[in-house]
Amino acid sequence: SQKIEQNSEALNIQEGKTATLTCNYTNYSPAYLQWYRQDPGRGPVFLLLIRENEKEKRKERLKVTFDTTLKQSLFHITASQPADSATYLCALDFPYGNNRLAFGKGNQVVVIP
């Protein structure tokens, strides 16, 4: 069955450094992959979508890469700030159709001032 893996350990990073998160998946080739941010007590907020034919996508201080051979996406936050502290979820369109997404467990980032 399809599986999405994100690091369960929180990433503690010094302010100003680049935070890098990994999302690995198995048993499927998604048409696109998405990243969301979730703060405690809130719903996830959509950040970026990258399609299977795109290698890299950027939005402000965020960068996402998508390697369909490795079945992996990397999510980078450059010049990290304490306000970037949150849980980041990756999501894939596993073969369900209907625009349905399957989510990873999320990876917490803590930016230390």
Added chain:
Amino acid sequence: GAGVSQSPRYKVAKRGQDVALRCDPISGHVSLFWYQQALGQGPEFLTYFQNEAQLDKSGLPSDRFFAERPEGSVSTLKIQRTQQEDSAVYLCASSLPPSTGGFGYTFGSGTRLTVV
């Protein structure tokens, strides 16, 4: 409205009680999804609507769970005879229908259900 609105924000139910959770999606978003999120986990799919049609309900964990969207806008997720394992955050999301590769969801803040 500007975002997806869910109510109530918190619900405490006694075991065996029926509950109804409401979702008001973004106006014009024809796709609506319900997800269940346990503590420390990612959201798990429950069901999907396109307008008023429930196109996928394969994620509903049992026949105690029922969802509807009778007029293609507001949706209600109903859980009958609640059990402790139903305790979770229930998230509603809406999106534009897919075209060339999918769109991001807009989520509500969720309803935290605690069954005691």
